[in-house]
Amino acid sequence: xxxxxTPVRLYATGGVxxxxxxxSKELVGMGHEVRVICAxxxxxxxxxxxxxxxxxRTLSKMAxxxxxxxxxxxLLRDDFDILHTHLPTPWSADWSALVSRLKKKPLVLTYHNxxxxxxxxxxxxxxxxxxxxxxLLKSADRVIVARGSYLSPYLESCREKISxxxxxxxVAAFRPREVSQxxxxxxxxxxxxxxxxxxxxxxxxxxxxxxREMPDVRLVVGGSGSLVDYYARLANSLGxxxxxxxxxxVPADQLLDYYNGCRLFVLPSxxxxxEGFGIVPLEAMACGKPVVTTDIAGIAxxxxxxxxxxxxxxxxxxxxxxxxxxxxxxxxxxxxMGALGRRLVEEKYSWRRVAEQIEKVYRGLV
Numbered sequence: 373x374x375x376x377x378t379p380v381r382l383y384a385t386g387g388v389x390x391x392x393x394x395x396s397k398e399l400v401g402m403g404h405e406v407r408v409i410c411a412x413x414x415x416x417x418x419x420x421x422x423x424x425x426x427x428x429r430t431l432s433k434m435a436x437x438x439x440x441x442x443x444x445x446x447l448l449r450d451d452f453d454i455l456h457t458h459l460p461t462p463w464s465a466d467w468s469a470l471v472s473r474l475k476k477k478p479l480v481l482t483y484h485n486x487x488x489x490x491x492x493x494x495x496x497x498x499x500x501x502x503x504x505x506x507x508l509l510k511s512a513d514r515v516i517v518a519r520g521s522y523l524s525p526y527l528e529s530c531r532e533k534i535s536x537x538x539x540x541x542x543v544a545a546f547r548p549r550e551v552s553q554x555x556x557x558x559x560x561x562x563x564x565x566x567x568x569x570x571x572x573x574x575x576x577x578x579x580x581x582x583x584r585e586m587p588d589v590r591l592v593v594g595g596s597g598s599l600v601d602y603y604a605r606l607a608n609s610l611g612x613x614x615x616x617x618x619x620x621x622v623p624a625d626q627l628l629d630y631y632n633g634c635r636l637f638v639l640p641s642x643x644x645x646x647e648g649f650g651i652v653p654l655e656a657m658a659c660g661k662p663v664v665t666t667d668i669a670g671i672a673x674x675x676x677x678x679x680x681x682x683x684x685x686x687x688x689x690x691x692x693x694x695x696x697x698x699x700x701x702x703x704x705x706x707x708x709m710g711a712l713g714r715r716l717v718e719e720k721y722s723w724r725r726v727a728e729q730i731e732k733v734y735r736g737l738v
Contacts (some may be wrong), residue, residue, distance in 0.1 A: 373734060375399060376452035377408045378468045380438055380461040383415035383427060385562065385621070387539075387651050388458050388484055394542060398620060398727035406417065409446050410464065411438030416622055427529030430681075435493040436566050437461045447471040454734050456480045459508075460487045460646075466504055471510040478737035481512040483656050486524050486645040490565050513737050516730065518649035519670035534554035535733050538670065539649040540726035541717050546658035549713065555617065556700055558661075560652050561639075563597035569647060571640030571666070572603055574689055578640070580610045581693035586700065589615055595628055596621040631659040635706055642686045644668040653681075654721055657713030660731045662706055664695045674720070680713030 381391045396406045397420040408419075413428040419425055428440035444467050447455075455477055457468035465481065472479035487505065489497040509515065509530050517523070519535045527534065557579075561570040572593065579591055586593055593603070593616060598617060606618040631637065638658030647709040649670030653663040663681035665672055675681045682699065684691040699706055 373738060374405045374451060374453045375407070375734070376447075376450055376455045377406065378408050378443075378447070378455065378457045378464045379408070380436075380458075380464050381413040381415075382408055382410045382418050382419060382427070384413045385415060385417065386482045387649070388461070389415075389417065390392060390651055391482070391484070391539060393417060394457065394540060394723045395727055395730065396420060398540075398723045399731065401724075402727060402731060404731075405506055407452070409443065409450065411440045413438065423597075434463075435489055435496065437463050439463060442472065443467050448474070448658060453738050454478045454480060456482070456734075458484060459505075460485050462487060462500055462504065462508075466508055469508045471630065473511055473696070477679070478513045478734075479511055480516065480733060480737070481508065481523065482518075483515040484518070484649070485647060488643075488645055490612035514733050516733065521670070521673055522644045522668065524645065535729075537726060537733070538689045538713060538721060539651050539654065540723035541651070541654040541721045543656050543658055543718055543722045544596055544722060546631070546655045547716045548660035548710070549628060549632055551629045551632045554619075554630055555592040556586075556635050556727060557589070557591045557592065557696065558594065558630055558637050558656070559639070560594040560622065560627075563593075563595045563599045563603060565599065567597070568599070569641055569643035571642050571686075573606060574614070574640045574642065574692060575638055576603070576607050576610055576612060578689045578692035578696065579612055579615060581690060582700075583612070583615060583698055589700070591616045592630065592634060593618045594622040596618075627655070628659065631656050631661060634661065636696060637661050638661045638692075638696065639663070639665045639669060640686070640692055641666050641669055654717055657681075657710075658717045659709040660714045662699050662709030664692065664699065674716060675713075678708050678712050678716040680716050 394472050399406050400422040407424040409426045411430045428442045430438040432439045455472045457465040471666045487497045666686040682695040
């Protein structure tokens, strides 16, 4: 098949970008021709050379969405059998829907999470959800969501078109290995307004509680963004100056060192409308590390069932501190959870398994 993917960006760090890069790699490995049309964006993320990428010049940016005027014509000129687009960032998804109808080709939409906004962008998001989103969902021949535990209210009208397919992980790239110790706990996210729902504020407050039992506990925060100074000030105000290290942006070739260099990975997400699945806990599990996450994460149910980590209620700082302490004070439990997490990822979340499920969706439409 000739498969065209249209994420807003590709080279930047982010869950959607990682999803498209890895899915495209697996699909070309399965014999398909894959092309990506997206916005130009800074970043050093590598893309499989077999995947053709056309980066459109960004004229402006609205909230987290790149506006690329050349996109519609590029889509019209492309020869594809199926078009696979992505939300929560509009523009590329909406043009993809229009072009797929004009060319009478199937449209698959991966609905990673809801479109929301802060400040003035909040009102734009509401308007979009009431208008353009409804047309996009109506145009989609199939809608893929990563978790069955939470269904966005916006998707109620298209339940019959939904396929539940999880996010995948590159089990060869993310693996256990011996490295120098970075710290006790690792947290990774973009540190800006759009990603406050990842829960770093709650993690810092929970760390203050944990510090009473483990005075020397060390948290490594990976990621860059406009709120780095805000979180650094928060850590200092909580008396955690010596317990928290802000490592900044972590390049892809250094991620293994950070995952393997800590004893525990934590993702205390707070907003189910924004947290699509949570790829970073899977990466940590693949590296043989236990995880602590909240009950809204897509991986939460399997984390509990497999014994690969602990799940707490969102916003529960005391519960988060208790869960981290339980794991960090028990070396045998840490090793057991890490091994179970690695097994879970290998058996259920490899990108090849995910790509095979998505390929099945494509074949049902072409």
